[in-house]
Amino acid sequence: xxGLLFNRIxxxxxxxxxxxxxxxxxxxKDIISISNNISKIIDSGSLxxxxxxxxxxxxxxxxxxxxxxxxILFQDEFYTSLGIKKLIKEYIPDFIVCSIEEKNKFTQxxxxxxxxDYCILKxxxxxxxxxxxxxxxxxxxxxxxxxxxMVRLSNSNLLSNTKSIIKSLNINRNDRTITTMPLSYxxxxxxxxxxLYRGSSIVINQYxxxxxxxxxxxxxxxxxxxxxxxxxxxxLDKIKFHKMHLPSLRYITQAGGKMNxxxxxKLVKICEEKKIIMYFMYGQTxxxxxxxxxxxxxAKSKVSSIGIPIPxxxxxxxxxxxxxxKQKLKKGDLIYKGKNVCxxxxxxxxxxxxxxxxxxxxxxxxxxxxxxxxxFYIIGRKKRFLKIFGxxxxxDEIEKYISKKGIECACTGEDNNLRIFIKKTNKNTNIxxxxxxxxxxxxxxxxxxxVNEIPRNHAGKINYSKLK
Numbered sequence: 001x002x003g004l005l006f007n008r009i010x011x012x013x014x015x016x017x018x019x020x021x022x023x024x025x026x027x028x029k030d031i032i033s034i035s036n037n038i039s040k041i042i043d044s045g046s047l048x049x050x051x052x053x054x055x056x057x058x059x060x061x062x063x064x065x066x067x068x069x070x071x072i073l074f075q076d077e078f079y080t081s082l083g084i085k086k087l088i089k090e091y092i093p094d095f096i097v098c099s100i101e102e103k104n105k106f107t108q109x110x111x112x113x114x115x116x117d118y119c120i121l122k123x124x125x126x127x128x129x130x131x132x133x134x135x136x137x138x139x140x141x142x143x144x145x146x147x148x149x150m151v152r153l154s155n156s157n158l159l160s161n162t163k164s165i166i167k168s169l170n171i172n173r174n175d176r177t178i179t180t181m182p183l184s185y186x187x188x189x190x191x192x193x194x195x196l197y198r199g200s201s202i203v204i205n206q207y208x209x210x211x212x213x214x215x216x217x218x219x220x221x222x223x224x225x226x227x228x229x230x231x232x233x234x235x236l237d238k239i240k241f242h243k244m245h246l247p248s249l250r251y252i253t254q255a256g257g258k259m260n261x262x263x264x265x266k267l268v269k270i271c272e273e274k275k276i277i278m279y280f281m282y283g284q285t286x287x288x289x290x291x292x293x294x295x296x297x298x299a300k301s302k303v304s305s306i307g308i309p310i311p312x313x314x315x316x317x318x319x320x321x322x323x324x325x326k327q328k329l330k331k332g333d334l335i336y337k338g339k340n341v342c343x344x345x346x347x348x349x350x351x352x353x354x355x356x357x358x359x360x361x362x363x364x365x366x367x368x369x370x371x372x373x374x375x376f377y378i379i380g381r382k383k384r385f386l387k388i389f390g391x392x393x394x395x396d397e398i399e400k401y402i403s404k405k406g407i408e409c410a411c412t413g414e415d416n417n418l419r420i421f422i423k424k425t426n427k428n429t430n431i432x433x434x435x436x437x438x439x440x441x442x443x444x445x446x447x448x449x450x451v452n453e454i455p456r457n458h459a460g461k462i463n464y465s466k467l468k
Contacts, residue, residue: 012199020056038064057118160339161288190289229256231460251277282306313338418446
């Protein structure tokens with residue numbers, strides 16, 4: 001069945017699939033052997049909670065679960081224990097995949113299998129799940145904290161997005177990437193899926209980009225691409241990426257939010273000098289990760305653009321009456337259409353029987369504009385607007401203006417109540433002066449909170465729910 005993403009990996013038998021965290025080389029034939037063992041103990045159509053880590057054994061079991069057609073409920077190891085318990089209560093999974101040291105926490109489950117330091121647990125009680133035949137993955141919505149709300153993705157969603165990304169980035173079997181994001185994060189998962197589908201290889205990394213060992217791995221195994229969210233590239237800039245000698249690197253990608261314009265321009269210039277291709281991309285978990293990309297030949301002239309739709313995808317704008325906007329440079333709500341658009345959301349096991357509620361159409365929740373060459377530009381999130389003195393303001397724009405001054409910040413609030421969170425190291429900053437340059441009048445309806453760190457989730461995105 002073509003819909004099963006990894007059914008074609010048999011053709012890559014002797015190629016290297018992973019270089020694991022201990023620098024051991026794992027071939028595709030080894031992955032296939034593990035998959036075959038998993039298919040003997042995991043029922044097709046069952047529900048499996050996968051608690052992810054960037055470990056080879058976790059990746060191997062993930063591939064095995066896809067190949068045996070078990071529906072996977074993803075959650076990262078950094079999710080709270082209470083959050084995991086809530087997920088189990090809401091979804092009642094048939095199986096749990098976790099690290100061996102965690103297995104005794106799940107008393108209603110029994111150990112049945114392990115691959116290295118990861119294991120599979122089976123529920124002691126049988127529970128009937130009415131699962132829709134097209135369902136394949138349940139991924140956390142971006143920024144999820146205590147909520148079990150999941151995005152329902154089908155086999156078709158996965159396959160369509162994987163093929164489109166491969167075509168957009170020209171990923172080939174000789175490519176080698178390195179992990180920089182959690183497996184449970186849709187962008188990180190997309191990078192894994194695209195490389196495995198092409199028979200490429202993946203270096204499993206557990207180091208921060210700030211650590212020397214990350215760069216040693218990249219150099220030693222001739223990694224030729226990686227991806228990251230804006231915060232990843234901010235760190236890269238701090239450690240003087242422009243001075244690094246990286247002969248193996250062919251291309252890099254950025255998604256997971258809008259990056260500071262000055263940094264974007266700087267990275268394009270650096271990549272041009274180093275003969276590295278940089279792809280700015282835009283996406284959402286609801287579209288199986290990635291929706292659009294900015295071709296490299298337009299990276300300099302349209303550096304703030306999210307580009308054009310991925311192959312077989314379409315984007316357009318609508319006004320507040322739902323009518324399509326034909327006028328160029330006019331702001332509107334961004335709509336996307338493609339086979340990678342999810343089936344819908346899920347809050348508990350009762351939602352697993354639902355079919356395709358979106359019918360290939362995604363209302364992104366982003367406000368955008370389109371230029372004369374049909375390239376799109378994100379203005380901000382529709383929900384990230386509020387009114388001050390009758391003015392409708394964009395919280396993302398305020399963050400961007402303040403960030404231009406070299407100040408790390410995050411903005412939240414309600415109408416006539418803007419809240420600005422700033423790192424304590426910038427305590428002497430005159431925020432009112434900065435806001436004056438935006439609003440051209442004295443703004444008083446705001447309050448500044450000084451924090452040790454701007455909270456971020458495990459993917460590097462600002463965690464607004466923790467800003468209270």
